[in-house]
Amino acid sequence: MNINQKLAKFQKQLPTKYIDFTARPEKALAKINCAYQWEVDQHFAVTSLYKSLAESVAIALFNGFVYRWNNYYLDKPVVMVNEKQREYWESKNPNRWLRQRIKMIKRGAKSLPVALNRLKSKGLREMEAQVWALKCTELARESAQDGLTVVDVMEAVQLLADKWGFKPSPSIQDDCMFEGESIADYEFRIEVDSAWLHLDYLLDEKWWSRRIEVAYRQFCEHCQIIAGRVRKGASEYLSMAGRADYKERQDANILALSQVVARNEETGEEVPALDILKSSTANPKIKRCEFMVRSAGFEAIAQELGLMGGFFTITAPSRFHAFTSTKNNKKAYDNENYKGATPKQTQKYLSKIWSRARAKLKRMNIYVFGFRICEPHHDGTPHWHALFFFKPDDEQALRFVLADYFTKEDRDELHVNRDDFKVWAKAIKAGFATPDMFNPDKKAERKHIFSVSKRIKRRFDYKRLDPKKGSATAYIAKYIAKNIDGFQLSDDQETGTPADVKARAVRGWASLWNVRQFQQIGGASVSVWRELRRLEQTADEVAEMKARKAAEEKGEKHVSTLKIESFYDLQKQHDSIEVARISANKGSWSMYIQAMGGIFCSRKDHPVKMVYKDATSARGETVKKLKGVTNNNKTMITRAGSWKFTHKSTETVGVKTGAQRPWSSDTNCTVSIDPIKKQEVSDLLESQGERVNEQVVTDLLSLTNIVIEERWVGDEKRTVWGRLKQNSLNIGGNFRLKVWEERVKRNITYIDPHLVRFEYDPTGRKNAVFNVRYESVADKRMKAEHNEVLHGEAFPMTWDEFVSEGTLHDDKSEIHEYEFIYSRFEKGEITEEEFVAYMNNMLHFHDKFGVTGNKMWELGRFSEFTNCIKPFTTEYVKRVRTWGNKLLDKKVNKKQAGNG
Helix, strand or coil: CCHHHHHHHHHHHHHHHHCCCCCCCCCHHHHHCHHHHHHHHHHHHHHHHHHHHHHHHHHHHHHHHHHHHHHHHHHHCCCCHHHHHHHHHHHHHHHHHHHHHHHHHHHHHHHCCCHHCCCCHHHHHHHHHHHHHHHHHHHHHHHHHCCCCHHHHHHHHHHHHCCCCCCCCCCCCCCCCCCCCCCCHHHHHHHHHHHHHHHHHCHHHHHHHHHHHHHHHHHHHHHHHHHCCECCCCCCCCCCHHHHHHHHHHHHHHHHCCCCEEEEECCCEEEHHHHHHHHCCCCCHHHHHHHHHHHHHHHHHHHHHCCCEEEEEEEHHHHHHHECCCCCCEEEEEEECCCCCHHHHHHHHHHHHHHHHHHHHCCCCCCCCEEHHHCCCCCCCEEEEEEEEEEEEHHHHHHHHHHHCCCCCCCCHHCCHHHHHHHHHHHHHCCCEEECCECCCCCHHHHHHHHHHHHCCCCEEEECCCCCCCCCHHHHHHHHHCCCCCCCCHHHCCCCCHHHHHHHHHHHHHHHCEEEEEEEECCCHHHHHHHHCCCCHHHHHHHHHHHHHHHHHHHCCCCCCCCCCCCHCCCCCCCHHHHHHHHHCCCCCHHHHHHHHCCCCCCCHHCCCEEEEEEECCCCCCCEECCCEEECCCCEECCCEEEEEECCCCCHHCCCCCCCCCCCCCCCCCCCHHHHHHHHHHHHHHHHCCCCCHHHHHHHCCCEEEEEEEEEEECCCEEHHHHHHHHHHHHHHHEEEEEEEEEEEEECCCCCHHHCCCCCCCCCCCCEECCCCCHHHHHHHHHHHHHHHHHHCCCCCHHHHHHHHCCCCHHHHHHHHHHHHHHHHHHHHCCCHHHHHHHHHHHHHHHHHHHHHHHHCCCCHHHHHHHHHHCCCHHHHHHHHHHHHHHHHHHHHHHHHCCC
């Protein structure tokens, strides 16, 4: 079949099969007699697009093809003057452009190892997730039946996920070694546990559904970029389809959160999830204000230390950009160097170069601090803005290192080469670099380096901040607002788009491509800053806050009544946690940096750090859960209780239905358990060497975490947890048992009741301050007795007897402490077991005075010793006197034996 016959067949099919490809190059067809050429090229374009791409993307590419075909044949000269002109027009050929775009999309489609028509709708994508989860399960079962280990099974199943480019990232398991366990056995156990967790992800249908949904969404947006729907003049930053999808997901999240509350499982307190969202940094207004405060704080520190500031703009090479702008920045046109990279790949490239440059600066002992902001170009390609503060002597070296690293690739397009940077490097090493760039005597080097810096400006630009022209915070405010909420920014003059709409598109772009927009470089931990602001304020601070709000509502100016104290006065009056809390509560980032040891203090040397506690996820992963802040001597709890998200009750929602599912994970009714399963679990426990009883087996079969064993070893509380997992692979039975040990040191993450001393804050705040004393030999002996008490020994005295007879005579604060503990017990804040343990150990603590009284007795200071034990019971006094007499008899007998 020749070309004419193909065209005839194509013309017959055009009204039906290709009905959506309606664009035509009217101007070119009207002026030039090239109808036959149009039919040939149209046949090529339509058939190529229809066979390989989704309908919406194919139509967009076809429209772009028609636009280029029209311009190409309108402007193309009839006769080519020379070979150079021929090459130029060949590069503008619309057929070539279309082939390149189809090739890029096909390359991107390789990340999706299934046909695109199987991912068109959400229902089809969920079905595909079921298929791949089932494939993984079948492969895992077959591998297990072939005798492979769990690690080998996991590696075999991972090969399936590699086709999509997916890889689970379970939490790193750092379980402690069991007693008597060798290093090899420990490493093998951790490897096996990690392999099981890895498999849990790969066999999970919901995990596959989430990953496939994100991958398909990113692929569709990438196609929109290639088709020219993400650019200036069309839709900046994010395509119209991407914007609609982001808004739809945001609305769905708000609707879902409106039906959810956070419930404290200990106190029963409930907080609407939307209120939590509005009061967190997820609120754009709060996020923007926090960045402005931190930026102003960095600038204040820089001014105090005599540092200077610089603003850096960093862009990726040309091959990462789908479109480029004209010089007046009004129109966009295709970039011939574009190789089909996604924004995610571009961000990964920039991050990799930054990590190398940062390591180089560290080797050169150049310290910088500030912010890095990532925002998109009009075509969605990310670029960076960085505001750094540094020593004036380091300016030229810093500028050279960043310029060198971020322009190493594709330097030809910048019209610079390696020799140009060698001259620059030689000038830096020679030592004649000055804050004013270079020594005036070196005119040749100075002129050359200025020329190089001008040529690389498209990729790397540097501006020295001049305090006379404005503050650094004011300079960066535009970039912060532009990428958050568009606050106080003017509308786009060219398109008339409101600033807040453009900011929403930027947030949608960052959400879609999983790009970190803001990153703090250097300085103290912002997590500690936020946790300190969660602590309860003093009465004066609360009153000040209410007065400020009242003044704002009336439109009046508020004059603070709080006493202004210098940082050094605060250090004299308060400990490190309180100084840092006051600084954070005032919103003074510079003062907070000082409280954390200064701007050049490393993170490991900060006086206030985060405290975490071990928790177990639904998959059985050991994860770290935030608890509070500590300075090693004192710990302040910022997240007391256990909070869980749950749906609102039917009364709150206003929906009346039948029986509802209980929000608790525990069932409150008796459930009959298959005796065969019970026997299987019992055998499994025995094979693991664990304690077996009816209750343990029942709890395990409920598929919840249970405590198998709990004990104290030194200053650590060791808890052996167990969880039964459904074994779909049938390796060794229908179930597998995951056992792990949690080790918590009492002086940081676990506060044992009998070592707690509750201090009453002089300002009346309710935060519990824990002073944990270090253990002596007597403390360890006391703790051993405490362990015996926990195993069923009753408290030997009544409460009244303990208050009246079991306290020290001269220590009235201790009576106050006991009454406070008892009131907590009556309110149900502490359990009966904790209360009994506390009372017993305080009684043993008083017994310890007999030990310390040993020296008093031997030195003959009997009256001082009896005064210490005066308020104790008669039986206790008799016991101490008997013990003392025996000691005295031994001493006398030893002395007599020595004399003899």
